[in-house]
Amino acid sequence: MNNALLSIRPATPDDVPVIRQLIAELAEYERLAHAAVATDDDLRTQLFGERPAAEVLIGEIDGTPAGFALFFHNFSTFLGKRGLYLEDLFVRPSYRGSGLGKHLMAALARIAVQRDCGRFEWSVLDWNEPAIGFYRSIGATGMDEWTVQRLEGAALHALAARDEL
Incomplete structure (x- = not known):
């Protein structure tokens, strides 16, 4: 892969099936395949709808x-600035070691700096x-x-159903 062409670009609505497939592969790697229930319609609405909840960068090697x-903004009350939160980073196993992960992280760091974010965080x-x-x-340093x-699930709905003051 020494001569491979690496590129990073913002995802478009046409990328939804690829994004869903990458999410499925990530879930399998993280031993959480049972939890990956997002559909193409869910992703299209949440990523490219009227009020996008997150953004996605696609990393390609030789056009593949x-x-x-996948990232979104949060907010630090202490800094008084928004932050960039990386929800998921995934590189397919056959492409690990190519430098794509570092390029994706650098692209996210540039976005954070360009958008005047006070932090770039992930779990x-x-x-x-x-x-x-x-x-x-x-x-990066751990926040141990x-x-x-x-x-989530029933616990989330139970709390939401509590009487308002």
Whole structure:
């Protein structure tokens, strides 16, 4: 892959089937295939609809989709600035080691800087040592004192159904 042509571009609505396939491959890698239930229609609406919830960069090698990064903005009350949050980064196994992951991360860092973001953050599974090593190699530091909390499914609906004040 030394002479391979790497490119990164913003996704378009025509990329929805590729994005869904990459998400399925990521879910399989993360041992969460059962949780990947998004449809093409869901992705089209949420990524390219009237109020997009996230953005996607597609990484290609020699014109073939080889990976993606899905991200959105959050906000830091302490900094008084928005941040860039990377929800998913995935490079297909046959393309790992090509430099595509670093190029995707650099592209996201440029977006964060261009948009005056105060932070660029993401989460990684604690067992994913290759990813953790990769992130350390680009200068990331772990936020070990923080833990992710989540409400979903019945618990989310139960809390939403509580009486308002």
